[in-house]
Amino acid sequence: MRIDKLLANMGYGSRKEVKSLLKSGNVVVNGTGCKDGKQHVNPSQDEVFVHGEKVVYREFIYLLMNKPQGVISATEDLRDETVIDLLEPDHRVFNPFPVGRLDKDTEGLLIITNDGQLSHQLLSPKKHVPKTYYAEVKGVVTEEDVEAFSEGVTLDDGYHTKPGDLVILSSGEMSEIELTITEGKFHQVKRMFESVGKKVVYLQRIKMGPILLDENLELGEYRELSQEEIDQLKNR
Numbered sequence: 001m002r003i004d005k006l007l008a009n010m011g012y013g014s015r016k017e018v019k020s021l022l023k024s025g026n027v028v029v030n031g032t033g034c035k036d037g038k039q040h041v042n043p044s045q046d047e048v049f050v051h052g053e054k055v056v057y058r059e060f061i062y063l064l065m066n067k068p069q070g071v072i073s074a075t076e077d078l079r080d081e082t083v084i085d086l087l088e089p090d091h092r093v094f095n096p097f098p099v100g101r102l103d104k105d106t107e108g109l110l111i112i113t114n115d116g117q118l119s120h121q122l123l124s125p126k127k128h129v130p131k132t133y134y135a136e137v138k139g140v141v142t143e144e145d146v147e148a149f150s151e152g153v154t155l156d157d158g159y160h161t162k163p164g165d166l167v168i169l170s171s172g173e174m175s176e177i178e179l180t181i182t183e184g185k186f187h188q189v190k191r192m193f194e195s196v197g198k199k200v201v202y203l204q205r206i207k208m209g210p211i212l213l214d215e216n217l218e219l220g221e222y223r224e225l226s227q228e229e230i231d232q233l234k235n236r
């Protein structure tokens with residue numbers, strides 16, 4: 001990462017201010033004065049001092065993305081664009097990865113981080129982190145489905161799911177629902193509806209643990225989680 005970018009990211013001012021800071025001779029990289037904003041530094045290895053004080057580059061980033069359809073929840077893919085491809089280079093340098101997977105055609109809340117411990121906590125089946133989905137379902141969703149989901153349903157591979165909290169928003173030829181589940185089996189929401197003879201035609205994740213999808217984010221956009229949100233996630 002360029003030193004001027006790193007300093008700007010760390011709050012040392014605008015690009016212009018950082019440029020004059022560098023020019024002033026007060027930036028030292030690995031013991032040598034650095035005046036060139038284009039110089040590359042590795043934030044996890046190089047030592048950067050400003051006015052004699054060490055710049056402690058943060059180790060972790062926590063991003064909240066509104067995942068669009070057509071993009072894969074993975075770090076790399078030979079054919080398709082991934083959620084990591086949608087990140088700015090400044091965020092990509094942290095080598096983040098998505099916390100769990102959303103299907104290619106699923107939209108909505110995706111947390112992206114390089115904090116392996118937090119990711120593990122959020123995905124561990126033992127932690128029962130609730131995830132809420134909004135879905136449009138072909139077919140009339142009924143109170144019997146609500147009842148069935150509350151007891152868990154048997155998927156096509158014989159797995160009996162944990163209870164799901166199904167809320168019917170509207171019911172008709174095309175129904176709208178919200179479903180909260182505490183597991184993350186492959187295609188789980190779609191397969192739960194298949195088990196009661198219905199088809200999910202649109203799926204969006206709107207909540208994970210305490211974190212809500214930010215409605216200000218357009219599809220494909222993302223923002224950093226606030227410190228409060230990070231604390232909520234860690235302390236849940």
Ligand code: URA
Nearest residue numbers: 103106187188189190
């Ligand atoms: N359930 C699904 O079927 N798909 C997803 O992407 C997430 C949950």
